[in-house]
Amino acid sequence: MTVSSADAEVDLAIYDEIEHLKRREDATILAHYYQDGAIQEIADITGDSLKLARAATGVNSKTIVFCGVHFMAETAKILNPEKRVLLPDTLAGCSLADGCPADRLARFQTELRNRGRRFDTVTYINSSADVKAISDWIVTSGNAIEIVRDRVPSDREILFVPDRHLGKYVEEATGRKLILWDGACVVHEVFSVSELLKTRRRLANSITIAHPECPVNIREQADFVGGTEAMLKYVDLIEQPAEILVATEANMLWRLQNNVPRHRYHPVPGVTCACNTCPHMARNTLEKVRDCLRTGGPEIGWRDAFDRAAAVLRRSLLG
Numbered sequence: 272m273t274v275s276s277a278d279a280e281v282d283l284a285i286y287d288e289i290e291h292l293k294r295r296e297d298a299t300i301l302a303h304y305y306q307d308g309a310i311q312e313i314a315d316i317t318g319d320s321l322k323l324a325r326a327a328t329g330v331n332s333k334t335i336v337f338c339g340v341h342f343m344a345e346t347a348k349i350l351n352p353e354k355r356v357l358l359p360d361t362l363a364g365c366s367l368a369d370g371c372p373a374d375r376l377a378r379f380q381t382e383l384r385n386r387g388r389r390f391d392t393v394t395y396i397n398s399s400a401d402v403k404a405i406s407d408w409i410v411t412s413g414n415a416i417e418i419v420r421d422r423v424p425s426d427r428e429i430l431f432v433p434d435r436h437l438g439k440y441v442e443e444a445t446g447r448k449l450i451l452w453d454g455a456c457v458v459h460e461v462f463s464v465s466e467l468l469k470t471r472r473r474l475a476n477s478i479t480i481a482h483p484e485c486p487v488n489i490r491e492q493a494d495f496v497g498g499t500e501a502m503l504k505y506v507d508l509i510e511q512p513a514e515i516l517v518a519t520e521a522n523m524l525w526r527l528q529n530n531v532p533r534h535r536y537h538p539v540p541g542v543t544c545a546c547n548t549c550p551h552m553a554r555n556t557l558e559k560v561r562d563c564l565r566t567g568g569p570e571i572g573w574r575d576a577f578d579r580a581a582a583v584l585r586r587s588l589l590g
């Protein structure tokens with residue numbers, strides 16, 4: 272039997288197979304809101320980056336299948352060294368993480384120090400473990416403002432990496448001047464303001480929500496700016512059915528529709544296309560989830576950088 276889920280026909284037998292393998296392997300499936308709806312459906316826990324990182328530390332099973340991108344599975348492993356963490360497709364990367372290699376960051380930090388600058392490095396969780404290991408704080412879209420405002424000592428400058436748009440947003444929200452790394456997310460960078468305005472003219476009284484990874488020209492047009500978890504809370508507070516334009520990865524619309532179905536959700540079009548799907552997130556499929564449970568791989572192995580990254584992650588996200 273098949274059923275239409277998200278945008279694909281899904282063979283129901285695979286759900287049974289995954290359930291069976293999950294029990295056999297003593298596994299818990301975690302999925303980010305940017306995963307295909309069919310994957311979110313089989314997950315034990317869905318969430319944004321912050322919720323999933325925290326949830327991973329409360330999992331009782333000996334295996335975690337992380338349906339998300341590489342840095343998320345790596346974070347789950349760093350916070351749970353004793354667990355086996357599987358990522359259905361290890362090539363599921365992140366343009367932000369790729370744009371900030373640890374050796375380049377280390378050189379830039381040295382340059383700044385040589386110029387007498389005293390700073391803390393505040394790093395978006397969308398980064399490699401090697402970058403986390405040379406950082407002072409790790410933030411997500413869910414706690415970046417709080418960490419910069421309340422925890423980074425006020426007598427220190429802040430080097431914020433790797434997302435310049437999130438950095439700009441945090442700068443505006445906290446009033447602290449940040450040194451920004453020149454990185455951006457390929458998905459959030461492509462939203463088109465003119466297409467957004469066109470769609471808005473078509474939909475009277477619509478509400479626009481945007482992820483803080485969006486450039487300022489999109490954020491300026493938004494009624495609400497927040498990460499994916501905050502978006503869910505925000506739309507839930509709107510009591511009357513509304514037309515909601517969503518400037519973030521396309522699969523988030525599935526989650527919004529599922530959790531708060533009284534509204535209608537519309538993707539904000541991109542400059543060159545109408546779909547803002549993350550090509551990395553899209554690498555994970557139900558078949559790959561099944562296969563990683565069947566074979567026990569690909570698995571995130573322990574690396575030296577994880578020890579130092581663990582301390583930074585713990586004090587930033589769990590402290």
Ligand code: 13P
Pocket residue numbers: 318319320321397411412413484498499500
């Ligand atoms: P949140 O999970 O914090 O909403 O951010 C989305 C993201 O960038 C995942 O790569």
